[in-house]
Amino acid sequence: xxxxxRLEIVTPNAKAYSxxxxxxxxxxxxxxxxxxxxxxxxxxxxxxxxxxxxxGGREDLLAIGxxxxxxxxxxxxxxADMAIKAENIDEAKAEEARQRAExxxxxxxxxxxxxxxxxxxxxxLAQLKVKRQHRT
Amino acid sequence: MPSTRxxxxxxxxxxxxxxxxxxxxxxxxxxxxxxxxxALAGRPYASLMNQVLGNVVYYAGDIxxxxxxxxxxxxxxxxxxxxxxxxxxxxNANLMREAARFERENTVYIAAGRRAAQFLARTKRNLAAxxxxxxxPLFGEARAIMRFARDLFLEGRADQVSVLxxxxxxxxxxxxxxxxxxxxxxxxxxxxGVDGVKAPEDLMHGSTEFxxxxxxxxxxxALLPHYLNFQMYQILLxxxxxxxxxxxxxxxNATDNAHQLIKDLTLEYNKLRQANITNELLEIASAAMxxx
Numbered sequence: 270x271x272x273x274x275r276l277e278i279v280t281p282n283a284k285a286y287s288x289x290x291x292x293x294x295x296x297x298x299x300x301x302x303x304x305x306x307x308x309x310x311x312x313x314x315x316x317x318x319x320x321x322x323x324x325g326g327r328e329d330l331l332a333i334g335x336x337x338x339x340x341x342x343x344x345x346x347x348x349a350d351m352a353i354k355a356e357n358i359d360e361a362k363a364e365e366a367r368q369r370a371e372x373x374x375x376x377x378x379x380x381x382x383x384x385x386x387x388x389x390x391x392x393x394l395a396q397l398k399v400k401r402q403h404r405t
Numbered sequence: 406m407p408s409t410r411x412x413x414x415x416x417x418x419x420x421x422x423x424x425x426x427x428x429x430x431x432x433x434x435x436x437x438x439x440x441x442x443x444a445l446a447g448r449p450y451a452s453l454m455n456q457v458l459g460n461v462v463y464y465a466g467d468i469x470x471x472x473x474x475x476x477x478x479x480x481x482x483x484x485x486x487x488x489x490x491x492x493x494x495x496x497n498a499n500l501m502r503e504a505a506r507f508e509r510e511n512t513v514y515i516a517a518g519r520r521a522a523q524f525l526a527r528t529k530r531n532l533a534a535x536x537x538x539x540x541x542p543l544f545g546e547a548r549a550i551m552r553f554a555r556d557l558f559l560e561g562r563a564d565q566v567s568v569l570x571x572x573x574x575x576x577x578x579x580x581x582x583x584x585x586x587x588x589x590x591x592x593x594x595x596x597x598g599v600d601g602v603k604a605p606e607d608l609m610h611g612s613t614e615f616x617x618x619x620x621x622x623x624x625x626x627a628l629l630p631h632y633l634n635f636q637m638y639q640i641l642l643x644x645x646x647x648x649x650x651x652x653x654x655x656x657x658n659a660t661d662n663a664h665q666l667i668k669d670l671t672l673e674y675n676k677l678r679q680a681n682i683t684n685e686l687l688e689i690a691s692a693a694m695x696x697x
Contacts, residue, residue, distance in 0.1 A: 279450045281544075281635065282443075299619050312461055313618035314627055337628055339457040346453055381545065 274306050275344045276322055278331065278352045285352035286322075286331060293345055294321040295338060304345055311340040315349060317391035319399045330355035332399040334392050351392045358396045367393035409681065412674040416667055423663035429492065430656035436540060437576070437649035443541070444573050444639075444646035451639045458632050461625070462589060464615045470625045471559055472633075473589045482513045482533070482563035483583075484554060484637075486570035486644040487521035489537065493648055494655035496571060496579060497524075503569055503581045513563055517550055517641070533557065538641050547638035551586075555633065558587045570640045571647035577654060579647035586636060589629060 276293050278286040294303045296318030315336050322329040336349030370390035378386065462473065485504050487497055497520045504514075504521070509530060516522040516535045525532045534553050538546045557563040566587035571579045617624045 277453070279453050281450045281638070282446050284449045297618060309616055310464075310614065311616040311618060312457070312624055312628075314624060337457065337624075337631075339460065346457060348450060348453055348457070385545075 272306060273343075274304065274308075276347075277344065278320070278333065278347045278349065280334075280349055280352050286329070286354070288322065288324055288329070290322040290324045290329075292323045295345075295347065296320070296333075297338070304340055307342045308340050310342070311338075313338055313340075315347065317351075317395040319395065319402070320347070320352075330399050330402075332358060332392075332395040334395065335388065350388065351395075353396060355399050358400045360397065360400045363393045363396040363400065367397065407677075409674060409677050412670055412677065416670045416674065419663050419666050419670065423660055423667065426656045426659040426663060430653055430660055433649050433653040433656055437646070437653045439541070440642070440646040440649045441573065441576075444642040447639045447642055451635065454632055454635060458589075458628065460615065461628065470589070470622075470629055472555070472587060472629045475588050476561075476564045478564045480511045480513060480563050481507060482515065482554060482557050482566045483507055484515040484517060484550065484566070484568045484586075485521040485525075486568065486640060487516070487518035487524070488644075488648045489519045491520065492655060493652035494658075496648060496651040500569065500571060500581050503583065513557070515550065515554060518644075538645075540645065542638065542641035542645055544634070544638050547641050548634045551630075551634050551637045555587070555630070563587075568637070568640055570644045571651075573643045573646040573650065576650045579651055584636075584640070586633060589632075 273289040273291055274293060276286060276288055276290045277284070292303060292305050294301060296302075296316050298314040298316055301318075302313075315333060315338050317334050318332075320331040320333055322331070332351070332353050332355070333347065333349040334351030336347060338348075339346045367390060370386050370393060373386045374383070374390065483504070485500065487500055491497065500521075501524045504524065505528065513531050513533045514521075514525050515533050516525055517538055519535075519537070522532065522535045536546065536550045536553075554563075554566045558566050565585060567583050567585045569581065569583050572582040573579055
């Protein structure tokens with residue numbers, strides 16, 4: 270019986286995270302989910318939010334964007350359009366990105382552009398959320 | 406026998422050509438680095454996506470999606486991803502040779518890149534649409550191509566959708582490749598095609614059924630289109646990396662050849678000059694002799 274899970278997070282730009290963890294919490298489309306080893310195989314979508322990976326008594330925090338997750342007994346594979354470790358988040362930049370995206374949303378946009386801007390907004394919100402919780 | 410002036414002129418013109426090809430080589434080299442990087446960076450995501458989709462399709466069971474529907478193949482849609490510009494060696498020639506293999510009667514083509522469109526127009530094949538993509542392909546561009554192809558498939562105007570593109574292997578090697586995108590039940594071909602990932606069967610031993618949250622239909626409905634778009638995006642990246650690599654190599658060869666040519670011509674020029682001087686000396690000597 271595996272006591273750890275292989276957590277892999279990849280984005281179109283890079284492999285963001287690949288570690289053996291004891292437990293992972295992720296923002297599923299139907300609510301937050303905590304995954305332990307030997308979870309039943311499951312496929313679901315993830316929404317922008319925060320991932321907490323518990324590894325050797327420490328917690329790794331990541332902000333992720335939209336994506337999919339595939340869970341098998343020993344592996345959690347997350348494909349997201351964004352993934353940033355908490356320590357790499359630049360709060361000022363994220364805040365700036367959020368304001369920019371909100372300003373753009375107020376303008377008149379076609380569907381394609383609106384989708385892009387909404388994704389950007391969700392990304393910056395997820396980053397801010399992770400950063401602010403991390404501090405307290 | 407060319408005069409010394411003719412040779413001098415040739416040398417000058419070859420030098421100019423060398424200068425141009427050298428500049429193009431430099432430009433291609435810097436673009437190549439960027440294109441290769443983004444192509445390689447996208448591969449882990451693409452292969453993971455492939456694995457997951459392989460599992461999902463394999464275990465979806467009775468759940469089907471219109472995108473997975475397998476039909477008798479009467480018409481075939483082929484997306485050709487070529488370059489916009491030439492001067493990249495045999496890249497496009499190789500691609501078009503593959504393109505010409507599909508049957509003329511029942512194949513509809515979608516061109517991405519101007520070279521493919523020109524080829525199809527020249528050979529009078531059935532061109533359904535033409536798309537362009539930039540030096541740094543955007544996800545939106547891939548999505549536009551895929552949306553068009555998906556509509557063709559869903560409306561029943563094409564029973565299979567394949568992509569013909571140049572797979573980037575290394576700076577020196579690029580290989581034209583055909584990958585079937587739709588219907589998605591043919592996912593195994595895609596899995597094996599992109600970067601030789603294991604087929605879904607070997608990945609799957611041991612595990613049982615998958616749970617889909619919230620519902621299989623919803624997960625498939627989101628996953629399948631995203632998978633297709635991303636696959637197309639990765640293909641554009643691969644094609645770009647191939648193009649820039651091929652151009653860099655072609656231009657490097659051209660520059661080397663030009664330098665070789667300059668060397669040969671300079672040698673010939675010097676020989677001719679020497680011969681002329683010898684001739685003149687002879688003439689002077691013989692004239693002096695005659696005077697005596």
